[in-house]
Structure formats: C-alpha cells, structure tokens
Amino acid sequence: MxxxxxxxxxxxxxxxxxxxxxxxxxxxxxxxxxxxxxxxxxxxxxxxxxxxxxxxxxxxxxxxxxxxxxxxxxxxxxxxxxxxxxxxxxxxxxxxxxxxxxxxxxxxxxxxxxxxxxxxxxxxxxxxxxxxxxxxxxxxxxxxxxxxxxxxxxxxxxxxxxxxxxxxxxxxxxxxxxxxxxxxxxxxxxxxxxxxxxxxxxxxxxxxxxxxxxxxxxxxxxxxxxxxxxxxxxIGSPAMNFVPGTIAADGQSVRLELEGNPVLPLGRTMEVGRQVMVGLRPEHLVIAEGGDVALQLPVAVVESTGSMTYVATNTTPELTVVETRRTHLQAGNTIGITIDPGHIHMFDPTTGLAI
Structure with a gap:
C-alpha cells in the first residue's frame, strides 16, 4: 500500500x-x-x-x-x-x-x-x-x-x-x-x-x-x-484504574497500596521492592461468586444501565469495576475480585512508561 x-x-x-x-x-x-x-x-x-x-x-x-x-x-x-x-x-x-x-x-x-x-x-x-x-x-x-x-x-x-x-x-x-x-x-x-x-x-x-x-x-x-x-x-471506557504498588519479596507478585495491602500474582519476575503503578481495566476486574479471590473491596456506589453495572469501590484510590451480569449489589456490600495476571499493566511511576 x-x-x-x-x-x-x-x-x-x-x-x-x-x-x-x-x-x-x-x-x-x-x-x-x-x-x-x-x-x-x-x-x-x-x-x-x-x-x-x-x-x-x-x-x-x-x-x-x-x-x-x-x-x-x-x-x-x-x-x-x-x-x-x-x-x-x-x-x-x-x-x-x-x-x-x-x-x-x-x-x-x-x-x-x-x-x-x-x-x-x-x-x-x-x-x-x-x-x-x-x-x-x-x-x-x-x-x-x-x-x-x-x-x-x-x-x-x-x-x-x-x-x-x-x-x-x-x-x-x-x-x-x-x-x-x-x-x-x-x-x-x-x-x-x-x-x-x-x-x-x-x-x-x-x-x-x-x-x-x-x-x-x-x-x-x-x-x-x-x-x-x-x-x-x-484509551478504554471506563478509564483504566491505577493503583500504586511495590514488587513483593517473591519478585512475582505486587503488593497494592489499598486497604489490607492485597497481593496480585504477576505471572512474570520483577525486581524485588521496585515501586510501580499498576493498571487494571474495569472490565478485567471480575466479581467472583466464591472461591479464591485476589481482592476484597467495599462497595461505595452501584450504577446500572440495564446491560451493564458499574461499581465504584470505597477505597483510596477508588476503583471502577464493570459487571455484565445482573447483580443485586448495594453500597456497603463487599465484593471479591479475580483478575487474570495477563491483564495486569505495569508502569514506571516516574516516567509513566510501560514496564
């Protein structure tokens, strides 16, 4: 061409x-x-x-x-x-x-x-x-x-x-x-x-x-x-969530700066103790029905459009979760979240460049 x-x-x-x-x-x-x-x-x-x-x-x-x-x-x-x-x-x-x-x-x-x-x-x-x-x-x-x-x-x-x-x-x-x-x-x-x-x-x-x-x-x-x-x-709607984090002692997971300091497995090895900015797309945060979950998050706001439900968490920073299934969630509930390690984005907190 x-x-x-x-x-x-x-x-x-x-x-x-x-x-x-x-x-x-x-x-x-x-x-x-x-x-x-x-x-x-x-x-x-x-x-x-x-x-x-x-x-x-x-x-x-x-x-x-x-x-x-x-x-x-x-x-x-x-x-x-x-x-x-x-x-x-x-x-x-x-x-x-x-x-x-x-x-x-x-x-x-x-x-x-x-x-x-x-x-x-x-x-x-x-x-x-x-x-x-x-x-x-x-x-x-x-x-x-x-x-x-x-x-x-x-x-x-x-x-x-x-x-x-x-x-x-x-x-x-x-x-x-x-x-x-x-x-x-x-x-x-x-x-x-x-x-x-x-x-x-x-x-x-x-x-x-x-x-x-x-x-x-x-x-x-x-x-x-x-x-x-x-x-x-x-790029992406709703916009990607960003959470500061630190690479954990095993070098293969990241500890998030959220309440309870939850740890997410990364599926790759990184420098222990490195400060990172973790990017999580709302549509990749899956509300779990049970079993092992990566995050336990309190719910602040639930907005339903019929086909989609948007959940805002009562955390600092606030996270947005998109749910395509019908849900009876209400403010004050706690949700369990799973996420595929392949959907976790990492950025340098100083330069903003992808890692």
Missing part, C-alpha cells in the same frame, strides 16, 4: 509555543486514520497543516508524493469537513454541492449530474432543493460530506465533525462516515477528542499529547499494549 500523506519531522510554532514537535507520520492510501488526544494536544493543528490552513514551521509534508511547501490549500486536492458544517445558508443543498465544481469551471449540466450521484451516495436525493435551515444536524453533516466527496479529492480531512450532534446521532453518523469511506476507497484523516469514535471508526489510531505522538497503532494494539500510563488511561 502506497503512502498518500507523509509527514516528516513537522514543527509548528506560535511564537515561543511549540504546538507540534518533530511529528512524523505516514498515512497509507485508502486508510482511515484517527488523530486523538485531549484539548491542546496538537491534533487539529496537525490536520490544518495537512490542509494548508496552517503554515508549518519546519519539516516536510507530502501529499501523493508531492512536497506541499508553499502550496495553497485550494491546490492540495484535499477536502475538509468541519464541525460547524460551513454550509452556505443562502444556497440549496444542490447548490452547496456544486459550488466548488462551478468555481473550477465545470459546466452546469455536469455539475448537476455529479450532485445527483453524490446525493444518492449520501442519502440526500430528496433534499436537493432544501436550504440548510430546513435540515436536521445529521442532514447538514451529510451535505458537508457530500460537498467534500464531489471533488473526488486525494484525502478527506475531518475536524471533529460530530461534536455538535446528540449522542444517538453521533453513533449513527460515525457508522455512516465509516461506511462511506469503505465505499469510496478513500483516504481519511479524522480528528476527535472522543476515543470511542477513534476506536470504532479507524484502522489506525494516533494518540497525541503536548504536540508529539505518544503512540500509534491499531485500536486493539493501543488497548492491549499501551506504551505509557497516559495512553492506557486515555
């Missing part, structure tokens, strides 16, 4: 502030790449740099093998979809779709034919004569995507396009965007602060922090083998 977008040692400075620091990333043709991270991590700046809306301070950016230094946005052959939709309110859906084609000299008949084709692809055929004010949020987002598709660009760039939609519509639209990507065989770069969007939509997820790439890989790679406490805490 050939590279469609290549970023090499990209820097972006705003005065003394470094928004992007030596960022290198290869985006393969036909892939769906999500840039994810907290506010201010640099993900939108990186996307806008690809689009040409930001001028990079250093490094090399290529699209389809061509260096983009000095190339204006309109000549980069990429299409951007914004969270605000950016539709022309005085134009119909059809006119919004055909506007960029007409600017590039495409004839009226050909532009209308392409608009009809794109409308069929995006479910807008019955809405071509409507104005943006007459559309729902989801329909407006489809128009924004259709306007990008009609240009047949080398890449689609999405800047948090679903942020303004309600929860149910977000779930629906992320399926639509991914299905559209697959049908078109497009290259898509998608910025979001929502790790669930990133995990469910992308082939390749890039986690950013403070202007650098913290980790990149497939969604399951990031979930199973996070390289740092930051990635481990950012």
């Amino acid at each position: 050939s590279a469609q977008i290549e970023l090499s040692n990209i820097e972006k400075h705003y005065g003394a502030f470094h928004a992007l620091k030596n960022v290198s990333l290869t985006i393969e043709k036909g892939s769906f790449v999500a840039l994810v991270g907290p506010s201010g991590c640099g993900k939108s700046t990186l996307l806008r740099s690809i689009a040409g809306l930001e001028t990079i301070s250093g490094g090399t950016l290529k699209i389809a093998g061509a260096v983009m230094t000095g190339v204006p946005p309109r000549k980069r052959d990429v299409a951007m979809v914004f969270q605000s939709y950016a539709l022309y309110p005085h134009m119909t859906v059809e006119e919004n779709l055909t506007y960029s084609l007409r600017l590039h000299g495409v004839g009226k008949a050909e532009a209308k034919a392409k608009a009809a084709e794109v409308a069929a692809t995006t479910g807008l055929s019955a809405l071509l004569k409507r104005y943006p004010r007459e559309l729902s949020g989801g329909q407006r987002q489809r128009v924004a995507m259709g306007r990008a598709i009609i240009r047949n660009p080398k890449a689609f760039l999405f800047d948090e396009p679903l942020s303004n939609l309600d929860a149910a519509l977000r779930v629906h639209m992320r399926k639509e965007i991914r299905a559209l990507h697959d049908r078109l065989g497009a290259t898509s770069v998608y910025v979001t602060h929502d790790q669930i969007e990133a995990m469910t939509m992308a082939d390749h997820v890039v986690v950013m922090r403070d202007g650098v790439i913290e980790q990149q890989g497939s969604p399951l790679e990031l979930y199973d083998t996070p390289v740092s406490k930051f990635v481990a805490g950012f």
Whole structure:
C-alpha cells in the first residue's frame, strides 16, 4: 500500500509555543486514520497543516508524493469537513454541492449530474432543493460530506465533525462516515477528542499529547499494549484504574497500596521492592461468586444501565469495576475480585512508561 500523506519531522510554532514537535507520520492510501488526544494536544493543528490552513514551521509534508511547501490549500486536492458544517445558508443543498465544481469551471449540466450521484451516495436525493435551515444536524453533516466527496479529492480531512450532534446521532453518523469511506476507497484523516469514535471508526489510531505522538497503532494494539500510563488511561471506557504498588519479596507478585495491602500474582519476575503503578481495566476486574479471590473491596456506589453495572469501590484510590451480569449489589456490600495476571499493566511511576 502506497503512502498518500507523509509527514516528516513537522514543527509548528506560535511564537515561543511549540504546538507540534518533530511529528512524523505516514498515512497509507485508502486508510482511515484517527488523530486523538485531549484539548491542546496538537491534533487539529496537525490536520490544518495537512490542509494548508496552517503554515508549518519546519519539516516536510507530502501529499501523493508531492512536497506541499508553499502550496495553497485550494491546490492540495484535499477536502475538509468541519464541525460547524460551513454550509452556505443562502444556497440549496444542490447548490452547496456544486459550488466548488462551478468555481473550477465545470459546466452546469455536469455539475448537476455529479450532485445527483453524490446525493444518492449520501442519502440526500430528496433534499436537493432544501436550504440548510430546513435540515436536521445529521442532514447538514451529510451535505458537508457530500460537498467534500464531489471533488473526488486525494484525502478527506475531518475536524471533529460530530461534536455538535446528540449522542444517538453521533453513533449513527460515525457508522455512516465509516461506511462511506469503505465505499469510496478513500483516504481519511479524522480528528476527535472522543476515543470511542477513534476506536470504532479507524484502522489506525494516533494518540497525541503536548504536540508529539505518544503512540500509534491499531485500536486493539493501543488497548492491549499501551506504551505509557497516559495512553492506557486515555484509551478504554471506563478509564483504566491505577493503583500504586511495590514488587513483593517473591519478585512475582505486587503488593497494592489499598486497604489490607492485597497481593496480585504477576505471572512474570520483577525486581524485588521496585515501586510501580499498576493498571487494571474495569472490565478485567471480575466479581467472583466464591472461591479464591485476589481482592476484597467495599462497595461505595452501584450504577446500572440495564446491560451493564458499574461499581465504584470505597477505597483510596477508588476503583471502577464493570459487571455484565445482573447483580443485586448495594453500597456497603463487599465484593471479591479475580483478575487474570495477563491483564495486569505495569508502569514506571516516574516516567509513566510501560514496564
């Protein structure tokens, strides 16, 4: 698979502030790449740099093998979809779709034919004569995507396009965007602060922090083998639990800094007495019906959503446990927990890096 977008040692400075620091990333043709991270991590700046809306301070950016230094946005052959939709309110859906084609000299008949084709692809055929004010949020987002598709660009760039939609519509639209990507065989770069969007939509997820790439890989790679406490805490919902601990005298278990100083077997040998930060995903803490348990934890809060029960423990630090079975637990109960040693993550408490 050939590279469609290549970023090499990209820097972006705003005065003394470094928004992007030596960022290198290869985006393969036909892939769906999500840039994810907290506010201010640099993900939108990186996307806008690809689009040409930001001028990079250093490094090399290529699209389809061509260096983009000095190339204006309109000549980069990429299409951007914004969270605000950016539709022309005085134009119909059809006119919004055909506007960029007409600017590039495409004839009226050909532009209308392409608009009809794109409308069929995006479910807008019955809405071509409507104005943006007459559309729902989801329909407006489809128009924004259709306007990008009609240009047949080398890449689609999405800047948090679903942020303004309600929860149910977000779930629906992320399926639509991914299905559209697959049908078109497009290259898509998608910025979001929502790790669930990133995990469910992308082939390749890039986690950013403070202007650098913290980790990149497939969604399951990031979930199973996070390289740092930051990635481990950012990927997964509910977030990973973290508990300080010390490697016990046998070198093969860790003593947690919880009430009673419980010990968890590790399934590997580590330096005796080493201080560690233990990571435990809520869904890997299994409430035991009986027998040997690794942890005995008092219950503080029980929240049921019907299919799932979320248990918060009355400990310091508080732990979250996810139970998929129906339970009659109440605050004040004590639960026994088992955990597979293969699901125990270990991090250096100083550097935050995985051990």
